[in-house]
Amino acid sequence: MGTLLLLATEASAVHSELAESGAEGGFGLNIDILETNIINIAILVGVLFYFGRKVISNILNERRLKIEVEIKDAEQRAKEAAAALSDAQQKLTQSQAEAQKIRQTAEENAQAAKEAILARSVQDIQRLKETAVQDLNTETERAIASLRQQVVAMALKKVESQLQSGVDNAAQQQLIERSIALLGGNS
Amino acid sequence: MEMLSVLNPFNSLPLASLEVGHHFYWQLGNLKLHGQVFLTSWFVIGILVVASLAATRNIQRIPNGIQNFMEYALEFIRDLAKNQIGEKEYRPWVPFIGTLFLFIFVSNWSGALIPWRLIKLPEGELAAPTNDINTTVALALLTSLAYFYAGFSKKGLRYFTKYIEPTPILLPIAILEDFTKPLSLSFRLFGNILADELVVAVLVLLVPLFVPLPVMALGLFTSAIQALVFATLAAAYIHEALEGHGEAEHGEHMP
Numbered sequence: 001m002g003t004l005l006l007l008a009t010e011a012s013a014v015h016s017e018l019a020e021s022g023a024e025g026g027f028g029l030n031i032d033i034l035e036t037n038i039i040n041i042a043i044l045v046g047v048l049f050y051f052g053r054k055v056i057s058n059i060l061n062e063r064r065l066k067i068e069v070e071i072k073d074a075e076q077r078a079k080e081a082a083a084a085l086s087d088a089q090q091k092l093t094q095s096q097a098e099a100q101k102i103r104q105t106a107e108e109n110a111q112a113a114k115e116a117i118l119a120r121s122v123q124d125i126q127r128l129k130e131t132a133v134q135d136l137n138t139e140t141e142r143a144i145a146s147l148r149q150q151v152v153a154m155a156l157k158k159v160e161s162q163l164q165s166g167v168d169n170a171a172q173q174q175l176i177e178r179s180i181a182l183l184g185g186n187s
Numbered sequence: 188m189e190m191l192s193v194l195n196p197f198n199s200l201p202l203a204s205l206e207v208g209h210h211f212y213w214q215l216g217n218l219k220l221h222g223q224v225f226l227t228s229w230f231v232i233g234i235l236v237v238a239s240l241a242a243t244r245n246i247q248r249i250p251n252g253i254q255n256f257m258e259y260a261l262e263f264i265r266d267l268a269k270n271q272i273g274e275k276e277y278r279p280w281v282p283f284i285g286t287l288f289l290f291i292f293v294s295n296w297s298g299a300l301i302p303w304r305l306i307k308l309p310e311g312e313l314a315a316p317t318n319d320i321n322t323t324v325a326l327a328l329l330t331s332l333a334y335f336y337a338g339f340s341k342k343g344l345r346y347f348t349k350y351i352e353p354t355p356i357l358l359p360i361a362i363l364e365d366f367t368k369p370l371s372l373s374f375r376l377f378g379n380i381l382a383d384e385l386v387v388a389v390l391v392l393l394v395p396l397f398v399p400l401p402v403m404a405l406g407l408f409t410s411a412i413q414a415l416v417f418a419t420l421a422a423a424y425i426h427e428a429l430e431g432h433g434e435a436e437h438g439e440h441m442p
Contacts, residue, residue, distance in 0.1 A: 028307040037391045037399070038302045044403050045300055060255045068249050 211311040221319055223308055228316040231293045264288055264418075271422030276341075276429050280422065283333055287326060288418035291317055295380055295410030299387075299403060315380055315410075323377040327369035330421040334368075338428035346428070368424060372417060379413045 033039065211222040242257035250258050264285035268277045271284075297303075298315020306313055316322045338346040350361040383406040390399035 027309070030305055030307040037304065037387070037395070039396060040391070040399050040403060041300060041302045043397075043400060044407070047404075048300070048407070056256070060259060063259055064250060064255055071249060 209311040211308045221311075221321060223311050223313050224316050224319040224322055227294070227297065227303070227313055228322065231290060231297055231316060234293055234297070235289055260289070261285070267415075267418060268422050271419060272426045272429065276426075277422075280333075280337070280425055284418050284422050284425075287330070287421055288414055291326070291376065291417050292411060292414035294322075295414055296407065298380065298384060299406050299410060314384055317376055317380045317413075318384055320373065320377045323373040324369070326376070326417070327373035330372060330424060331365070331369045333421065334424040334428040337425045341429050349428075372420060376413050376417055379409055383409060 213220040213222040213225070238253065238257060242254045245254075247254060265277075265281055267288070268281045268284045271277075272280055294316045298318055303313035335346075338349070350358055383402075386402055387399050387406060390402055
């Protein structure tokens with residue numbers, strides 16, 4: 001422990017001494033050319049600059065060129081993409097307009113077709129009605145005609161039968177003579 | 188003491204001397220801070236901040252100059268993180284790993300490329316911040332904290348199952364790993380940078396001109412590699428904490 005303390009005190013003494021000497025020595029320039037090794041360092045830096053400069057500038061130029069090309073490429077692609085986008089948008093609006101037009105014409109067509117169909121159906125109904133009326137008329141006429149015929153036929157039959165049954169020879173004679181007389185009377 | 192007395196004649200000669208273990212102390216309460224490390228750290232931080240500000244001040248669509256350079260650096264860091272942590276989880280860890288890499292890299296290179304010795308300190312000398320064990324230990328401990336945080340935030344307390352996951356026999360080793368990871372991280376970086384600077388300093392002391400150049404170039408290379416290794420290992424540890432033995436668990440559940 002004692003030695004340790006001794007050491008500590010010694011160290012602090014040395015230290016204070018060092019500090020004093022430092023204050024005395026201070027900072028300064030060492031201009032001993034050989035000791036500072038400045039010639040060797042200068043040569044080394046010179047060589048490093050001479051060879052390193054080329055290599056580094058080559059690398060950097062290549063890098064710069066690559067970046068430039070890449071940026072140009074990217075810009076080109078961006079431009080192309082923008083152009084394509086605007087083109088597509090134009091096409092979109094165009095096709096939208098076209099769709100609108102098609103829809104409009106289709107609606108118009110539909111309207112026209114509807115009206116035409118309506119008109120035709122009205123006409124059809126009219127015609128149907130007319131034909132129905134005509135049919136009815138002809139049918140009734142035909143029915144009336146047939147009825148008339150039937151009635152005439154029935155009347156004739158009855159007359160014939162009456163004639164055959166109810167008229168004897170004398171009456172016939174009388175009748176014929178009356179007819180002849182009528183004929184003669186006329187002439 | 189005898190060794191010192193042997194060395195003394197050398198020191199008394201009018202040769203350049205090496206200073207190892209001398210520090211420019213700042214007293215802060217009871218703490219003694221290594222001032223030279225702070226100064227160079229601030230310098231490195233300043234470089235990074237200025238570079239970042241300069242890169243982002245006038246952002247162009249097509250990067251130019253410093254912006255291009257910093258973007259390149261960022262891409263590098265991002266790829267590093269992505270390769271280590273994986274596509275799914277890497278994004279939140281890019282700042283941490285990028286900071287580690289950039290700070291260590293710029294520190295190492297500043298130590299090798301900036302003539303710090305031109306500036307004379309009262310005591311000690313300026314050098315790369317990673318030259319000081321405290322810096323590397325701080326970075327390594329931050330890495331430890333980061334991977335623990337990654338594990339806990341991902342799995343909660345189930346994170347502890349990774350210690351006994353394949354078999355509980357490996358528990359001591361798994362626990363030991365948590366201590367060896369920051370230890371190895373910090374010592375690797377510290378050792379490499381300090382050794383590099385010492386070799387250069389010794390060579391400069393012996394042959395001041397031209398001879399140290401190859402070693403300095405090698406030092407540049409190794410210090411860059413060390414920055415890369417530190418960042419890569421930090422990312423790998425974070426990945427390990429995020430994944431754990433997840434795949435093995437899935438494999439067991441499958442049948």
